[in-house]
Amino acid sequence: MHFENEEEDRNLSLSKFESMLKTNKVFFFDSEEFEEIILHYLDMGKSSLAKKALKLGLDQHPKSTGLKLVQVEMLIYDDKLDQAEKLLTELYAIEPTNEEIYIQKANIYSKRDKHETAVELLESALQFSEDHADIFNLIGMEYLFMDNLEKAKESFIKCLEEDFEDQSALYNVVYCFEFLDQNKEAIEYLKTYIDRNPYSEIAWHQSGRLYYGLKEYELAAAAFELATYIDEEFIGAYMERGKALERLKRYAEAIDSYNQTIELGDPTSYALLRIGKCFEKLGNKVEALKYFNKTVHEDPLLDKGWIAITDFYVRQKNYQKALYYVNKALGIDDQNRLYWKRFATINKAMDNFEEAEFGYRKAVELGDFQLDTWLFWVDIMKIMGENNNAILTLIQAAEYFPEQFEIEYRMAGFHFLLHEEEKGNFHLSNALRLNSKNVTLLEELFPLVWDRESVQEYIAKHKKSE
Template sequence: MEEEFEFEFNEDAQNSVERYEEMIRNEDQYFFDAQAFEYIIDNYIEKNDPVKALQVIDYALNQHPYAAVFLVKQAQLLLFTNQVDRAFAALEKAEMLEPSEADIYVLRGNIYQNMDRHSEALENYEKALTLAETTDEILLQIAYVYQNMHDYENAIVYIKRSLEQNMENKDGLYELAFCYDILDKQEESIQFYQEYIDNDPYSYAAWYNLANSYHKLELFEKAIDAYDYAILIKENFASAYFNKGNALVQLDKYEEAIEVYKQTFEYEPPNADTYCAIGECYEKLEQMGEARSYYKKSVKMDPKMADAWFGIGVTLNFEERYFESLHFYKKALDLDEENADFWFAMADAHYKLGQIEESIEAYYKVVEFNPVDVEAWLDFSTVLYEQGKLVEASETMAEAIKNNPDAAELYYRMVAYMFALGKSQEGVDYLENALQIDPQKHYILFEYLPQLSNNSTIVTIISKYIK
């Protein structure tokens, strides 16, 4: 029965459109009932021809001047063609004719929302809520306004109300995940999705969002299980495969991750991100040829993929092709010039090539863009120390400690520099600090300057902390 009705509907619609176009060709005036006009207008909207649709509305309003439905459609099209003032005017007329029509207030709310006039948008949506038969979409619109106001708590309230009415609304589930993410309330989000799944165990979107929340809490095993459920329900869910691959990477399961990343290609065309992710897995497995080939596929697809350019450099560096690696690090830095990891790799390659000044310049960039990278500070000061720049090495270490006051490694290194500069009392002060933070790491001191293990003052102080 349903198919037969759809056929009649299509036939009626088609006849109406043909009659209308015949009327235009004949420059005549035919009469159409309101339903026929709606068919004709929708036909042009579907064909993405707002100008013709607006023309039909003019005819419709001539023949049916009290039908608010045409004024609402007119407002929609005027809004689509950026004629905001005229859209407002059409809605005003529609409201006078039929003040209980919810669509009037929804559309007016949309306009105010686009203009960032939040309170007026909310006022109209609230009015629409009292008039509409189904309100899940309106509740979602209200949530979007609160999001734009950065009031994510209220946004969550309205998204949940929307989902209570329509469990199938995937947009609502994703928006809710976004709000929980912004508020960093992953535990609450997990609780919500678990309750949601109890009511609707076949919602792939709920499983997917649950998995993402587990992922953000670094509960990777649980995340993988939830991604698997999402994939079980929706086999072609490429994003779930990709994120599952990311979770496997976090567990150092690189071979499995590669397989899962490759599965995305069955359900969507390969993209630069996935190629790059596969490249990183091969890099971690030290299969540098494979890694490089995937990184190259990535940049071929998207030349702005900084991580992939960098990855090519890393594979060359691994093969001790330092000079070649610099070229690719530079390409990565051209795209992302404040990336401390890229500068760190540059500094290291220059150092290995004996280009000490360039290496020092690059290290300055590393610690400027990531002052909490303890490893970088240690390497940077080592380069200075090896060049006989003892004072600069100690000044660099002082700066490092200022940025990382809880990193014992830096204090132990500073002890070595102070003793090398003949400032033994200052060295002892730094040693006391280091031992208070982490006495177990005292071996770092002797690794760096083995001769200090014969220094009785140092040995005595350490023995107070190490039983």
């Protein structure tokens, strides 16, 4: 009831003030009313109205410290730091024990990147303030600016000891723990916090995130579920719970959790995509495809949606449709090496060798240096008869994978095809040294080379020497 009266009084003051502006009549407000009016307009982003209210307020209350401090806040917001500092010096001479003066001075030094001085001023403010929580929060932020995460963490913990309902401090303290790679310690801290405040959905949600990061998916799912019991409209907790349940292979429950997010808000492409993946894991291909299509309908620019449909059709060996959808994804993000690799693999399956070669080349150009990508690319070149280019590509691959028998057998095969016997023998020797058991790889890839008498003699000679 007390808060309702405050809200009514604020609304009356605002109506009265706006009426005064329209009629040019001058009404009297006490200084605190003016402060509330000004701060309301600042919160709304209406700085011109805030400035009008400040001018009228100072006209009526020229000695009001509260209004002058609001003026300081506005000067700092406008980056008029020297003017703000000068006014604060005047106010300090009048009220040296006003904590707000120290806080605003700290704000100025923070803006000047003098964060250590800002911390000293805020610590001075603690001596004169009854509300320590906000000041500890500000000190924590200064330490964050200085990248002193340990001190920041301590300050946010002190803030929460004073006011355990300060959600921003709770988020910040967890951030500090995570940045310091202290996830287990963060969980222990949250346990003590929850003992004091068991109905904090934020604490349960953050605990769930930390458990998920540690791959403790059962505990994560339970924590997220408790967050949803406390706040039945906590969309983020339902979403995170779905992810944890997926990890536990409890796909039907995960679908329910994702569906809850859709019931509470607009369908998100991410939730639709995850539901589709769950149905696919359950073997329900019809529902899976339905949700993948819903995903791209909801967000046609979500490349992951098109890729999900691509992968679905690849698993069905329907490469024509898979190619159509991978091209959709590439139309959105043509710098994604994994999409180009899919493009290449699909074209390879369809015997579109030129397109497949182009796809593998693009994947490598964009940073896909996986061994299998190099090998698939080279094998396509072999089919196309591009033996010299294949050798140059294998030389590149060998920089990333030296002493790799799969590369050496291929190098040997290509050199033999080009009748470069000495180089062929050199690489065949390397391959046999690295892995003689897999010599049949040469037979699989280069049957004509394998059938050569000279090659068989070289292999037999090597085996005798083993």
